[in-house]
Amino acid sequence: MARKLLIEHAEVPEIASYDIYRMHGGYASVEKALKTMSPEEVVEEVKKSGLRGRGGAGFPTGMKWSFLAKPEGVERHLVCNADESEPGTFKDRYLMEKLPHLLIEGMITSSYALGARRSYIYIRGEFMYVLRILEKAIAEAYANGMLGKNILGSGYDLDLVVTPGGGAYICGEETALLESLEGKRGNPRMKPPFPAVKGLWGNPTVVNNVESIAAVVPIVNEGGEAYAKIGIERSTGTKLISASGNLVRPGVYEIELGLSVEEFIYGDDYCRGIANGKQLKACIPGGSSVPILPHYLVTKTAAGTDRLMTYESLADGGFASGSMLGSGGFIVFDEDQCIVKNTWNFARFYAHESCGQCSPCREGTGWMEKVLYRLEHGQGTLEDISLLEEINKKIEGNTICPLGDAAAWPVAAAIRHFREEFEWHVKAPQEAQKRNFGLISAPIEA
Amino acid sequence: MKVDHPQAVNEAPIEFSAQTMTEIQRVMGLFPEGKKKSAILSILHLVQDEFGWVSVGAMNKVALLLNIQPIEVYEVATFYTMFHLDPVGKNVLEVCRTGPCQLVGSDDLIAYIEEKLDIKVGETTKDGLFTLKTVECLGACGYGPMLMCKYQFYERLTKEKVNEMLDAMREASKS
Ligand SMILES: Cc1cc2nc3c(=O)[nH]c(=O)nc-3n(C[C@H](O)[C@H](O)[C@H](O)COP(=O)(O)O)c2cc1C
Ligand code: SF4
Ligand code: FES
Numbered sequence: 001m002a003r004k005l006l007i008e009h010a011e012v013p014e015i016a017s018y019d020i021y022r023m024h025g026g027y028a029s030v031e032k033a034l035k036t037m038s039p040e041e042v043v044e045e046v047k048k049s050g051l052r053g054r055g056g057a058g059f060p061t062g063m064k065w066s067f068l069a070k071p072e073g074v075e076r077h078l079v080c081n082a083d084e085s086e087p088g089t090f091k092d093r094y095l096m097e098k099l100p101h102l103l104i105e106g107m108i109t110s111s112y113a114l115g116a117r118r119s120y121i122y123i124r125g126e127f128m129y130v131l132r133i134l135e136k137a138i139a140e141a142y143a144n145g146m147l148g149k150n151i152l153g154s155g156y157d158l159d160l161v162v163t164p165g166g167g168a169y170i171c172g173e174e175t176a177l178l179e180s181l182e183g184k185r186g187n188p189r190m191k192p193p194f195p196a197v198k199g200l201w202g203n204p205t206v207v208n209n210v211e212s213i214a215a216v217v218p219i220v221n222e223g224g225e226a227y228a229k230i231g232i233e234r235s236t237g238t239k240l241i242s243a244s245g246n247l248v249r250p251g252v253y254e255i256e257l258g259l260s261v262e263e264f265i266y267g268d269d270y271c272r273g274i275a276n277g278k279q280l281k282a283c284i285p286g287g288s289s290v291p292i293l294p295h296y297l298v299t300k301t302a303a304g305t306d307r308l309m310t311y312e313s314l315a316d317g318g319f320a321s322g323s324m325l326g327s328g329g330f331i332v333f334d335e336d337q338c339i340v341k342n343t344w345n346f347a348r349f350y351a352h353e354s355c356g357q358c359s360p361c362r363e364g365t366g367w368m369e370k371v372l373y374r375l376e377h378g379q380g381t382l383e384d385i386s387l388l389e390e391i392n393k394k395i396e397g398n399t400i401c402p403l404g405d406a407a408a409w410p411v412a413a414a415i416r417h418f419r420e421e422f423e424w425h426v427k428a429p430q431e432a433q434k435r436n437f438g439l440i441s442a443p444i445e446a
Numbered sequence: 447m448k449v450d451h452p453q454a455v456n457e458a459p460i461e462f463s464a465q466t467m468t469e470i471q472r473v474m475g476l477f478p479e480g481k482k483k484s485a486i487l488s489i490l491h492l493v494q495d496e497f498g499w500v501s502v503g504a505m506n507k508v509a510l511l512l513n514i515q516p517i518e519v520y521e522v523a524t525f526y527t528m529f530h531l532d533p534v535g536k537n538v539l540e541v542c543r544t545g546p547c548q549l550v551g552s553d554d555l556i557a558y559i560e561e562k563l564d565i566k567v568g569e570t571t572k573d574g575l576f577t578l579k580t581v582e583c584l585g586a587c588g589y590g591p592m593l594m595c596k597y598q599f600y601e602r603l604t605k606e607k608v609n610e611m612l613d614a615m616r617e618a619s620k621s
Binding site for chain 1: 473476477478481483484485486487488490491512518521522525526527528529543544545546548549550581582583584585586587588589590594597598599
C-alpha cells in the first residue's frame with residue numbers, strides 16, 4: 001500500500017478536534033520548526049523536498065518562497081488559496097473538512113518560514129460549513145498556544161484568519177484572490193509586480209494552495225530529502241487526486257506520484273474501473289483547464305510507454321498527445337458521453353466565469369460557447385469548427401490572466417482528438433440528437 | 447437588477463438584527479485598522495442569511511458600516527454570484543450543472559426538480575418555498591449529481607433523495 005503523508009488519519013473519529021489531532025502526532029512540525037530551526041532552514045527543507053504547487057501550475061514551492069521580498073519594516077503575508085473551484089477538483093475540501101488542524105499546522109510552520117505574522121485562508125463562499133470547521137479549529141489552536149503571541153515560547157507571533165469568497169471561479173487566480181481579499185471585485189492584476197513583491201494591501205505575499213501548505217508538515221517532520229525520495233524525477237511526494245465522472249469509485253485519493261494511470265483508474269485501491277461495465281472513452285486528468293485525452297492516450301503515451309501520474313508523464317507528447325497533472329481533478333468519461341456536449345458545457349463555464357476585463361477572453365469565451373451550442377444542438381456547420389480554432393488563436397496568450405488560455409486549450413484539444421465526432425454533429429445533426437457517437441478509434445499511425 | 451435604479455444611493459438603509467450586527471462587528475474585527483473593507487463578503491453573507499437576499503437598502507447600510515461609498519458595495523455584490531439581488535424563495539436550490547456533474551446526470555436532476563416543483567430554472571414556486579437555480583461547479587464533483595441549499599450540500603442525488611429533501615424542507619418551513 002502506498003504511503004499517505006496527508007490524509008492517513010482523515011477518517012479517525014474526531015480528528016478535527018485539537019486533542020485527537022495532537023494525539024496522532026499533530027503540531028510536531030510547529031514544535032520542530034519553531035524550537036530547533038531558523039526560518040531559512042525551513043525554506044531550505046521545502047526546497048530540498050522538490051514540492052511543486054498543488055493548485056495547478058506546479059511551480060516549485062521552495063523557489064516561490066525564496067522570491068518573497070523582505071524590505072525592512074514592511075509586513076509580509078501568507079495567503080492560503082482554498083477557493084477550489086476548478087471543475088473536477090474537490091480535494092482541498094476533503095482535507096479541510098476532515099483535517100482542519102493539518103492546514104492550520106501547515107499555515108503556522110509556513111508562515112514562520114516566511115516571516116509572516118498575519119496570515120489568511122481565503123475559502124470559497126459555498127464551503128461555509130468548512131469555514132465554520134476551520135474557525136473552530138483556529139480557536140482551539142489559539143487556546144492551546146499554537147497561534148497568537150509568543151508561540152511555544154519562541155518569540156514568534158502569528159494571527160490566522162479564515163474568510164469567505166462569494167462565488168466566482170476567477171478568485172482562485174492568485175491576484176484576483178488578493179483583490180477579493182481586499183474587499184473588491186475579483187479582477188486579476190497585471191503582473192509584474194508579482195504578489196511576492198506587491199501582494200495583499202501592497203505587502204509582499206505568498207499565495208499557496210491548501211494541499212501545498214499541508215505538505216509542508218510532513219516535509220518538516222521527515223526532512224526534505226526523505227520527501228523527495230517518494231515519486232519520480234521532478235514529481236516528488238504524494239498528491240491528492242480527486243476523481244470524478246463515470247467511475248466505480250469516484251472520490252479523493254492520496255497517491256504517490258509515479259503511480260500508473262492504469263492502476264489509478266482500474267486498481268482495487270483506487271477507482272476500480274469504469275462504472276456500469278462500460279468502456280473508457282476519454283479522460284481530463286488535471287481539472288477542466290487541461291487538455292482532454294482520448295482513451296488510447298490515457299494509459300499509454302503516443303510513444304507506447306505507460307502513462308504515469310506525474311507532471312512529466314501526463315504532459316508527455318505536449319499538446320499534440322499529452323495533457324497536464326494540473327490540480328489533480330481527474331475526470332473520466334465512459335463510452336456513452338458526448339464530447340461535443342461536454343466541450344460546450346465547459347465553454348459555458350468559462351464564458352460564465354470570465355471577469356470581463358480583457359476583450360479576447362470576454363468576447364472569445366462567449367463566442368466559443370455560442371458556436372459550440374450550435375454544434376451540439378445540430379445547427380452547426382463545418383466552418384464553425386475552423387471558427388473555433390480561429391477564436392482560440394485570438395485568445396491564446398493575449399489576456400491578463402491564464403483563464404483565457406484555460407478556456408481555449410481544452411476546446412483545441414477536443415477538436416484535435418475528436419474532430420470526427422464534431423463533424424458527425426454537422427453531417428448527421430438529427431442522428432446526433434438521438435444517439436451518441438461512441439468510441440473513436442485510435443489512428444493507425446499512433 | 448435593482449441597483450440600476452438611478453435613485454439607488456438614496457434608498458434608505460435598512461436595519462439589521464442585533465445578532466447580525468454582533469457578527470458583523472466580529473468579522474470586521476478580524477482585519478487590521480484601515481482594512482475593514484476586507485470583511486465585505488463576510489458581511490454580505492450575513493445580510494443574506496438574515497433576509498434571504500441582498501437589497502439596495504441593505505447594501506446602503508453595509509456602505510455606512512464600512513464607511514465606504516454605496517457603489518463600492520454594489521460593485522462587489524453584483525460581481526459574486528452567491529448573492530441574490532432580488533427576492534428569492536425560502537429555499538434556494540442551487541444545482542450544479544458543470545461537466546463532472548453533467549457526466550453523472552445533472553441534466554436529469556434539473557429536469558426532475560423542474561417537474562416536481564412545476565417551475566423552470568430561475569423561477570420561484572407560487573407558495574414562495576422554493577427557487578431553482580443552476581450554478582457552476584461547487585467542488586463536490588465526485589459526489590454528483592448534487593445541489594446546495596443554505597450552505598448545505600446534498601450529494602449523489604436520486605429521485606427518492608430529492609423527494610425526501612423537498613419534504614423535509616417543506617416540513618422545516620412550517621415552523
Ligand atoms: C482561473 C484560475 C483559477 C485558479 N483556481 C485555483 C484554485 O481554485 N485553487 C488554487 O489553489 N489555485 C488556483 N489557481 C492557481 C493560483 O493562481 C495559484 O497559482 C496557486 O494558488 C498557487 O499555489 P501553489 O503554488 O501552492 O499551487 C487558479 C489559477 C487560475 C488562472
Ligand atoms: S483573461 Fe479573462 S478572466 Fe483573466 S483577466 Fe482577462 S477577462 Fe478576466
Ligand atoms: S461539477 Fe458539480 S460539483 Fe464540481
